Amino acid sequence: MRITLTGLSHKSAPVELRERLAAGPTDVAERLLALREAAGVEECALLATCNRMEVYALSRAGDEDGGGCQERLFRHLAAQAGVTEARLQPHLYGFEGTPAVRHLFRVASGLDSMVVGESQVLSQVKDALGSAQAAGTARSVLQALFRHAIESGKRVRTDTEIARGAVSVSWAAIQLAQQIFGRHGAKTALIVGAGETGEQTARLLLAQGISSRLLVANRTWERAAALAGELGGEAIRFEKLTEALTRADIVLSSTDAPRPILTCEMLRHAVHARRGRPIFLIDIAVPRDVEPEAAGLNDVFLYNIDDLQAVVAKSLSVRESEVERVEAIVEEEVKRFGVWVRTQGVGPTIAALQRRAESIRESELERMKSRLGHLTADDLSLVEATLRGVVNKLLHRPIIHLREAAASGDGYHEIETVRAIFGLDEPAAGREPKRKNGDSNSKDNGRDPAAAPPLSELATPHYALSPDPAEASR
């Protein structure tokens, strides 16, 4: 059983191919069930965003050839996309074991995103887990894998600056507006030029709780009125801009006028009328809409496209400088997940050991009871407690040893030893409690299926030492 990953992203495939495999929220469950069926895997989850489509799967017990599983996944995806396998092949990537785990953790941390450190991908990873859980295709291993990935994503965002700062001009403007005016929603925004950026920023100002009143000015009155109507604002005639400037706290200008339309004189007048209330001017037009000299006026904060792009560039460079620290955290988290997997491996063996001891204690007590008839109920319970104490004390060291070995990566060997010493794989009719699946002729070669966990195979060195193509590509 191995964790495998097959997928494509903005780094490997063009949008024409990505959109063929895009999954809407409604058909994810259906696709997950079809995937599990077609690829013959134990568990699967689908991480689908506009930049990537990745299938995480856990191959079935005995399916040691992870490549076979990937092969089936690949064929299924080609059929689904309606393209030939040869067309899809060069754009797909596939990892197994640790590299697959690492890839998901890097994705959740925003390291694989188009804009490094972006946060949306983390909620998309959460959604992927939610959908797979709802469809019943993610059980213990993939659930744990995704939970660890989400933890890892959260950790890098709090412990490093990978997600700090604005990475688009609109966001840089919004963050500055927030830093000047807070989020009281009482500020008036004036949009000069009803273009796409103006509209987008206006929507953000409203959504972020910075502005509640919106003024829209545009050369063509109809366009201003239309946008104002759409956003619940007020349309302003171009001739009334000076008056509007005294009302507006945030001004976003993005017209294609060849000369400045907000002159120093207009702003001087506005500043006087505003009596010291600060005014934040965002001039993203080229050529500029606001006379640059206006920056010298008191209580005027004038930021042009270059200033905002400098903010963006700074944020991006800060993020880039954090990549190394994030990679280190991802590595730690991958190791932690490895430990979890290995610890899971010893769990059923410990349970089997405890069950065996308990059954011996019970049967011995039963046998003794006929000879201990003269004891009072109190004395009998004392004997029972003593026996339980002895059993627990005897088992304490082996259990601790197993857990420690599991955490250090040697769990698999120790499982074999403990199972052999205590005869946990021997049929023990009459001595052990009745097993749920106690068919000794099962394909597990006589192992108690409950005691021989499917996960234990994940704990093999095979899992930990699998080749790491990600390492080579980085």
Next chain:
Amino acid sequence: MKLELLLPIGAAIAYFAASVFHHAHLFTGSGKTRRLARAAIIGAVLLHGLGLLDHVVELGRFPFANSSETVSFMAWCIGLLQLMIEFRFSWTAIGSLSMPIAFLGVFTANLLPREGIPADSILRSHWLSPHILAVSLGFASFALAFCFAVVYQVENSLLKRKQLRGIFPQLPPLDTISIAAHWLAAAGFSMLTLGLLSGIIGAESNWKSGWMLDPKVLTSFIAWLIYAAYLITSGIAGWRGRRTTYFLIAGFIAVLIAYFGVNLIAPGRHQF
């Protein structure tokens, strides 16, 4: 060591630590320094408050009988106000200024005379406690308003120069600083008015005449006028932002002169 010594020393150390951690947070913005700053200020206000309580229990009166006690009480009011601001708004940056002021207060309190008011002093009056209580609360509010005003000026200049890294992300929104400073100044002004009124009533009964020419009374009145001008310009004329912060800075300087400066230059009968 006796409790009455241990608590003020502990409080002074905690205020110092709070100053250091508030600065550390201002410059790094890390969550760890914020938590440390929070812990230090809680410790400082708690230890200082217990020290004052211990004093009250031991002496059976309010800690308003000499310069040392009143300065210490004012410092505690500043610490308490800052703590309330941090709990309500998480504006740790203000603490980088207010915590050093509180620390200086506690520090100077230990250097100032501790003798009680002589029995024949003209300061002895039933109006003394309300007078000092009101003046101390006013002083603390003005100190915080001053901190907000300075932070406003700093943030204004950073925004003008487009220096958006470093301490900038840790500063509260410019507009909210202005609003907070306004409320603090208004509260301080009310307290100062009450303090002056109670002082005048007390002086009328004890000094009979001449109190109006006392240098401390005169400078306090100047401070009162500055804050009155601030409230008129912002409340009636609708002034906002940077230009109003000059009143708050000038007002606090006047308050400092009234409280400390006058005693050094022209000591009158109003010893503290």
